Amino acid sequence: MKIWLSELRHSVAAVLSLAVISCGIYPAAVWILAQGLFPAKANGSLVMRSGAILGSRLIGQGFAESKYFHPRPSAAGQGYDASSSGGRNLGPTSKKLVDAVRQCIADYRAENNLSPDTIVPADAVTASASGLDPHISLKNALLQTPRVARVRGLDEKAVRKLVETYTEGRDLGILGEPRVNVLMLNLALDGTLK
Amino acid sequence: MNLYGWIQLALYILVLLLLTKPVGLYLIRVLDAGGRTFLDPALRPVERLLYRLLGLDPKKEQDWKQYTLSLLAFSFAGLLFTYAILRLQHVLPLNPQGFGPVSPDLAFNTAASFATNTNWQNYAGEITLSYFSQMVGLVFHNFVSAAVGIAVAAALVRGIARPSAKTVGNFWVDLVRLNLYLLLPLSTVFALFLVSQGVVQNFKPYEKATLVEPSNLQAPKNDSAAQTIAQGPTASQAAIKMLGTNGGGFFNANASHPYENPTPLSNFIQMLLIFLIPSGLTYYLGRKVKNQRHGWAVWSAMAILFLAAVLVCWRAESYGNPRLHALGVDPADGNMEGKEVRFGVFNSALFAAITTDASCGAVNSMHDSFTPLGGMIPLFNIQLGEVVFGGVGSGLYGMLVFVVLAIFLTGLMVGRTPAYLGKKIESYDVKVSVLAVIILIFSILGFSAWASVSQWGLAGLNNAGPHGLSEILYAYSSSTGNNGSAFAGLNGNTFWSNITLGLAMLFGRFLMIVPIMALAGNLARKKLPPPSEASFPVSGPMFIIILIGTVLIVGALTFLPALALGPIVEHFLMTGSGILY
Structure with missing residues (x-):
């Protein structure tokens, strides 16, 4: 039981923290750079x-x-x-x-x-x-x-x-x-x- | 099959070969808990922060059971996370088109699809999902399911390489390090490159263009004077979808959509991204087991199978469809139905072979409209277990299962106790290896048989006759093999299809990972005797031939009867009769 609880805790923490990085910071960074470097293309040519x-x-x-x-x-x-x-x-x-x-x-x-x-x-x-x-x-x-x-x-x-x-x-x-x-x-x- | 095709093929293989060693060396640093990379100054603090959030001691390793338990718990949590987002997308932000919630069965199918690295899509992205659902619900898995695959491969390689060891690594450390040091930096660079080619990256509502010819009869629905052009954060998703061999398109047309793959150059890079990590992993294998020639032998076996697939598919597609030639279509153009002009026949055939050799499943042409033999190649590639470079991690661990089986079979033939790099292959190892192979076979053939005799299975078909059977067979091969490409005429968005395809994906992923982790754990605990003259050679032409033979025999013997009823009979009907369906 103890191991299940600790795995659950790790899982929830990992899902949320990795989501912030790979689904928040990463696409936002690409968006800012793309809009800065290639605005016409990033917006659909x-x-x-x-x-x-x-x-x-x-x-x-x-x-x-x-x-x-x-x-x-x-x-x-x-x-x-x-x-x-x-x-x-x-x-x-x-x-x-x-x-x-x-x-x-x-x-x-x-x-x-x-x-x-x-x-x-x-x-x-x-x-x-x-x-x-x-x-x-x-x-x-x-x-x-x-x-x-x-x-x-x-x-x-x-x-x-x-x-x-x-x-x-x-x-x-x-x-x-x-x-x-x-x-x-x-x-x-x-x-x-x- | 023209000269330009040959040059592009040679260029592709050359660039892949040149990148294999640097990627492999980098993987060694990433997959070592204490390894140093040039990104340490920026990312080390983030890594430490993540360990603190998880309440984790990164120095503590896990045995194979703990490792597998962590992996399953994490994947399940991620699956629920995505399911919730899809069901709640109407109340979540970044939904400029105001899409409603995804239905329960489609949400289950999609969550299972992305959590298993399959990316089978029973929906059309631009008319179903909000930007938030794509960017968070799906891209999350594009990263972590890729990391999970590489982590399993790394655990298996550790099991092979370590003498008398109890542990195979720490899942959480592998997961964090693969995301931070490998997937995120590479994705950022390649996403920007894709934008430079024309891939969109914005959060705008769909654009409305005033048609140049408003009276046009082919005008989009409801509005004869305007063209609605879907937008979205596509580049950030397209980069990781290739790099992580996920394959789920932002748009319905996937990598054939001009906003997702605008130029032949973006196409070349995307094809390269699919094989980049799988190819590097063979070098990682060689380095870790201290037998670099073994790594290159596995690479060569993969490269040979890859070349064979490309050449057959390219030949069939450049020959084209004789039924259309008879009507007056130029035979020199090959089969252009379901293909884009900028890619042409060669780059479509090459892409199809790559995406199914790997477990990617992105498409830049419609496999459903390939000639029978051209379309059989992607199908057969998937059925071989996607071990030709394969999915990130899953390709290597799938191929290593075949290596174990090949060594066992050869051992039987020469009457010697089989040993892999010094470690004895015993009954337990063979049992779990066979289990990993058999589960796929049961899932593919079992579900296909069920669907092809049931009302719900036949209702989704877009083509009748043998091609219809190919559509069903492709669907369950692709979902079980965690590929995600489709004979896309098939409508899988019905209750029973969503459920059976979703289950096939979960079986194909996790019921395969468990025996492979068991193999890793069992190999790890074995002693490593000093290498002797008598040990089985795992490099050189003989080994490569035996390995290819094992892959082909297992694949061919199992699936040939089903293929004979689908693509093969369709080929003879196309060339030798006037029958149409």
């Missing part, structure tokens, strides 16, 4: 225009109009809901998955004026893991370029140049994949970034 928040450069946003580059299909909430992240979680032999991708391919070919046997980039027709993927592949962006240029009455070369401007390379030259940030590219097209 938000894109602002005259006081209004347009989005976050890290979080994807839905675009359906043909004058914009389109992001990947999203399973977050009703689509790009940044308060409800998540993937579609359909397996490789799921009928729902195959049907959704088939529909997506048809739409993608139609809106971009592609022939029915055009091979479509995988990222354009599959849902991301987070549902908030801010990026598309360069291949995907270049297939959409003629459409965006046409609808906006712009020179295709100029749009292509803009795509390249908003293409991020591999980190340190080797890590990850090259990618295009859709929100930033569309904002640049609208001229809102200036």
Whole structure:
């Protein structure tokens, strides 16, 4: 009995004291340092225009109009809901998955004026893991370029140049994949970034 | 499988190899009650204060029973602490979104999940939990359950190394020192690094962004002109969730969420953090048992199993899904369903192998949407017992159980009394080792079988056919193995799933720790004869092969039938038929 009581005392004391350190002092210290050193990033890398928040450069946003580059299909909430992240979680032999991708391919070919046997980039027709993927592949962006240029009455070369401007390379030259940030590219097209 | 993938893989293994010795040397100082570190001037007074609060004499060691009792009492107290916070989050501070209390069964599941280092999540963080619940209720366990795992590994290593000893260390001293000198300083540094990459760290209410294209059909629910962007103290949680191989995401999408893992560089560092301590522990083992080659042999066996898993998973994912190729998807892109563009196929496959080799369970892609064989790798990794580097501490003590079994089996084959580093392996040692392995098997297969024939088990499935069985099998493997990753289509937030998964986690953690502590205590009291020519070699290629063989045979023989009904049959259906579910 005595040993149980002493273990109980140690346990309660340890839980409370370690909680103060690792759940109070530690996150507060990180918070203060983060807000001091990287305030914009610690607060969500938000894109602002005259006081209004347009989005976050890290979080994807839905675009359906043909004058914009389109992001990947999203399973977050009703689509790009940044308060409800998540993937579609359909397996490789799921009928729902195959049907959704088939529909997506048809739409993608139609809106971009592609022939029915055009091979479509995988990222354009599959849902991301987070549902908030801010990026598309360069291949995907270049297939959409003629459409965006046409609808906006712009020179295709100029749009292509803009795509390249908003293409991020591999980190340190080797890590990850090259990618295009859709929100930033569309904002640049609208001229809102200036 | 392109050149960039190979370069990144080589870079990862190289950096891990280079960090193993320094981390191991540092662990030796931290796990010695009187050890000195460069942080002593700042932290020594805090350490003394904690001992005074606990009413503890740090010089007094415990035998294995006392050590285990302290560990269990502390873990149970922590479990109640988190349960209370989750139930009361609506009256606690830092709840800007005004979330209500967590239901009793979900609170039990979540408290058990974090207290056991599992971090299985039957909830979506950003729509269920307040900042306080995450920062205090969950992060508390991210630290202490990691420390508990390392403490058990240290106790076992002491048991192996010490001749004729009664004690295996002091649990409270290990707990305090691991938190203060190892986990907190490293987490602080890496949390700040993650913020520099874009991980958020704030206490603001969720932001509302005015959509650039308000007419968008895909607009978020209830509001067609705005995007609600979840915020929170994410970086402080993301750092320890990796370092402590916990894996519980701040957000539902875990490390695939751009706020939790924004860049390929943050991804690389997070993957490194998972293996950092487990890899260093192999060096700690070698140094403590005065046989550094043994430590490196264990490291090599782990590295080989790791490489094999990565290569199979990477190959399967870069091959992609032939059903989608037939529709016109570019086969060169591999399987991108449930993956992020910035990580691509390679970094998703690598992350999946690492997070399940270890008992981490964080994900940067959705394992549920992997190809059948690609998704079988994480599942199989967990079923092997997560001994490939493994969870912090739990990886090493799991692997040492296999070492004991390997030596016993070899001893049987050559007809010699088996001895591990001079200590005789006797009936008691083999019994407790087998017990530690068998408990996992019973829990995984027993609960999976129950769920797959019951109404509540089938109700939670997101996929039908063999993939549905894989979802169930993955859930109980992950919870028993204290991994926490999921085939996330499965909805586990129902009464029976919450209870059975919660029990599986508690069994997998504590029913395994008790026999391992018994092994530690029994090995500690044995005499250590001088090493002779005849002792069993515990380094070199032969030992490595035998160890890998033991791990694979135990894993494969036990789980192959279940895998054949899930991922393997699904693979043949995917490639050889037109059947869809």
